[in-house]
Amino acid sequence: MNEEPTHIAIQPSAEIVKRAEKIAGATSARKGEPAFHMTETLGRLSTPWSIAKARAEQIDATVLPAGVILDAAAGSGVQLIALTTGLRRPGLAIEIDPDIALLCAANMHSSSEEDDFQRSMDRVLVGDGCDAENAIVAFWNSLREAGTRAHPPIGMLHLDPARPRDAQKHEISEMQPPLAPLLAAWSSHLETGPRGPAILLDLSPRLSDDQQGLVDAVVETTFPGIPRTWEWLSQGGGRIDRLSLWIGSISSKKTRRCVRMGTKKVMASVEGEPRSSDMAKLELPPPFGAYLSIIDPALVHSGLHEAWLEQAVPEESGRSWLRLEGRRPLLITTDPLNTDA
Known part of the structure; x- marks a missing residue:
């Protein structure tokens, strides 16, 4: 008796876009930006395109290890799309909700260029982002079934875990998928550059200093001695809008960075200790x-x-x-x- 597959692979295509239209139509959040398929809830949770694009532009493609870019909790796929199109790499999205995974695949196809070969290797997996072993096998099997014999490694990992809404403070124990098991599961599948693997963690700006210390401890335990840069991003308005941790090959030579973001691009940035x-x-x-x-x-x-x-x-x-x-x-x-x- 055959076991049920742990991950279902979806190849982005025009047919997937038609199926996604039945769940949510494609709309643009701001004039001049790409249109994405999103439910109302997904739209509130997704990273704004301007921020996603600015992050991709901060990464030097020449220092990124070889391989695909993985988003282990992809949601709408906006951040992954910005990374893969900006860095010219294939993308692998993992999303546990089948409907959201379908929207993600539709967004990946709609945002692609027909003559971009990298996009033929794009995949969305419906399943658990912490189950790295079965996920990578499902990815490779899907490529093989489509006629691609390559077994590409993971060149970069992005994670934006879900957390409780409307809470004044967040803790890393509330993240889904959980941070420590996910990093441990994927650690052996990440390609390594001179400064280590490339990992971008998009975290809650409501993490306290103590909670940020716990994140540092998880990263240090999984990747001892790896360099990392904390980034605080603000769009004005008297609050911190984004908190992220840039690890390994995409880290700066400084441990901290503060970014002031305008409506479409970075207005100012400072790094230091x-x-x-x-x-x-x-x-x-x-x-x-x-x-x-x-x-x-x-x-x-x-x-x-x-x-x-x-x-x-x-x-x-x-x-x-x-x-x-x-x-x-x-x-x-x-x-x-x-x-x-």
Whole structure:
């Protein structure tokens, strides 16, 4: 008696797009952006195209290990599509919900170019992202059935795990699929470059410092000594919009990065090492001619506010932090800020 397959492979195609139309039509979130098949819930959870595209543009394709790009909890597939089209690599998506997997496959096909050979190796697997052994076999079998004899390795892993909605704080124990088992399962299938395998973790911006430390511990246990860069991304509005961890081949030489994102592209970015700051108490009103500035809290949370400040005001300028907590950190300086910093 044959066992039921653990993963069902879907090859993106025009026929898949027709089937997806019965679940959700394709719409564009913003003028000039690609149209994606999404339910209302999926649309709220998916990474905005501008951010997904900006992330792909941050990666140097020449340092990426050989192989396909894997998204182990793909959802709509928007981030995977940005990575595969931007880096010219085949994509492998895994999604446990069959309907969402179908939408993901439709989005992958609709976003592809007819003459792009890489797209013929794109696949979506319906199944568990933590079951690496069966997933990779299902992927290879699907390629073989389509006439491709190659057994491509995994060149990059992306993971954006689900977490509870509307919670003020998140913990890594709430992530689905769970982080530690998933990284352990795929560790032996990841190609390695000079700085290790390439992994991008898209995490909740509501993770506390302690929870971020637990993520670091999981990564260090699975890949001892691997370099990594934490990134805080803000779109303004007094909050942290995205928190991600760039690991191995796609990490920076610095441990932290803060990105200010505009509507379509990165407006500013600063990298460095975290430093603490002292706050000044203002006993009297600010002196005439001083400059009071509200600073993006993502910059303070990243610990890079002092590194940014060195670029933002002249060395001889007086500066003091009046507030570092909350959504409106406050800075006083004797000179105006350099808006290009």
